[in-house]
Amino acid sequence: MTMSDVGRLAGGFHPSTVSLALRNHPGISVVTRKLITRTASKMGYRRDPLLDAFNRHRVSGLAHQAPRVIAFVSDFESKGDMEASARHRLFWKGGSAAARTLRHGLEFFPLAPMGMSSKRLDAVLHARGIRGLVIGALRAETASLNFTWDRYSTVKIECCRLGLPGYAVAAAYLRGGRAAFERMRSLGYRRIGLVTAKDMDVQRSDLLHAGILCEQAKLSIEERVPPLAMKAKHPAHSVSTWLQSYSVDAVLADQATFRRIAVAVGRARARKLGWACLDVTEAAPEAAGIVVDYERMGAVAVEQVVSLMRVHQRCHPSEASTTFVSAGWREGKTLPLKSIL
């Protein structure tokens, strides 16, 4: 039984129409798609997904066939600007590699250049016929993104706060934060405080905070240090007050934030503090801390976009599902074994 048979029985459709309809292609009218799917299932004709995958693979390898492009959208001025951020560079690297394996292309589209707006970019993507979108960790400054969402299969990396539609990919900071806290305890630190910054992704700081609360619930009340939320212009004395009043002996903070702590309280004092970095890729090579596999996050995002594109699944409820990529741990000089006095 072939697609020609299905086409004939459904009322005289060309096999390529049948093929498109069975792939739920939006180019075929809904009525025709339904008619053909129904006929096919009545006849017992089924697509073979593995043969499909192989054919796609074969065809996309042909010289005349341009690879299908997935857009990697982020709020930078240019590609160089994006690659200056270690995190985004790794998202890009992992995403591009995954796209290559799946015979797609990943192309960067900056949101921030002069004269660019999300509305304009939306028009550009539409004109280019781009159907797959990875929204790559927008920064705190970007408050909203107005795309015609039902045109795209979308996966976003972090930036859940915007409530954009599409599946999300994030780092497993709940488990990661808990593991880090446990490790710091086992190294002898007793009063461990989380320091978050204003520009940190909300979901990320929430997960870290939740993880640390879970660990602290096991401890006596004196050992529970409440987190410090650093404001954009945080008064230096309030950082020292926080360190002093909870006798903090180690902090969990990202590199920029830890630098600000050092500025606020002085280098000598900061050096006495144990420090676990929240993402060691951006940090000095000797920092201990949580290792986030940003490349894997980029790859997972692209894999999910491709699988959504395959079934032409365009618009889905806001944040219906989030995939967390495991976070690891690295030992380092900033967190030496604490001698117990």
Place this chain on the structure above:
Amino acid sequence: MNTRSTIKDVALVAGVHFATVSKSLRGIGCIPAATRDRIRLAADRLGYMRNPAFHALSQRRAHSTSLRPPKIAIISNRSPEEGFFRLFPHYRLLCQGVQQHATELGYDCELLFLDQGHHNSKTLRRHLKRAGIRGLILAALEPSRRALDLPWEEFCVVKIDSGQMQPAFTFVSVDQLHYTRLAFQKMRALGYRRIGLATGIEDEKATGDLHTAAYLLEQAAIPEAERVEPFYFEVGWRTPQARKALIPWSRREQVDAVISNWMQIRQLVRPFHIKQKPVACATMCMTTHVRGLAGIVGDLQLVGRRAIALLAGLIQTGQYGIPAAASYTYVKGIWHDGDSAPPRDPNVFQNSSTRSKPA
């Protein structure tokens, strides 16, 4: 342009027939060790890599007798006789989700049980081999029941629930963290001020303390005077024991509402009042909306759909075995208002707030 090297290139360099290369790299047939090494070396030098799409296809053909659609299996260690469908409506919805989306993606789907009177690991393995099944969804395996042991490197695996159970495969579940946060925030918005969490110790073990983590996070955001210690049901408690322990806790903590991932929470809190007011409750484990019950309805069909979509991805890119670092996918739920948590009387609310203010 396609510049990937093929086994024919490898064959040319190694000076053998390409069929020999194929056999040698797959470790089958009878090929001298020296030839095998030479082929391996040539393949490495040329950067030959197995084409995952073709491999998936040829594996299917090699393992099945006809050209029926490729099959995947859902495996549970609770059989229908043990109430798989009857006692656990969420399994039914999960399976529906998997089956629906599997058909859309072109896979056939078989439900297999690992239980008394059904399969054990050995017979299951034989069955999977005979049926040519390489993709598995482990649906809610219960750690206390029959264990599953398979040569994992031969399978693509996605696991639903029991995320803490080893080995760690690609994992899909409802989002207990989001459920708890959403339920807490909704109850606050309805006017409740002393909201307690009641959950099972076992549930926390199975989810990695997700309810507690979310609850503590929400508690940290409210005034200290309104924070309530969470309550944990011990392992194996039935309704009377649970109620007996719950009453003193809710008196001590002066709760006005309880959120729980137990369906029986309404029966547990119904008989008692704190400060002459009935204790409100919301549940976080509805599979469909129960009339009169406030709480969260999980999208279990979407959990099933996500599981099969992830599995199809693994199969088509040839990711067999236990992953180096598993990913965890969580699916959110939807809040429904209900009589069990009516909006709190605004008058009482006002009175209490004016009373606390000095005149």
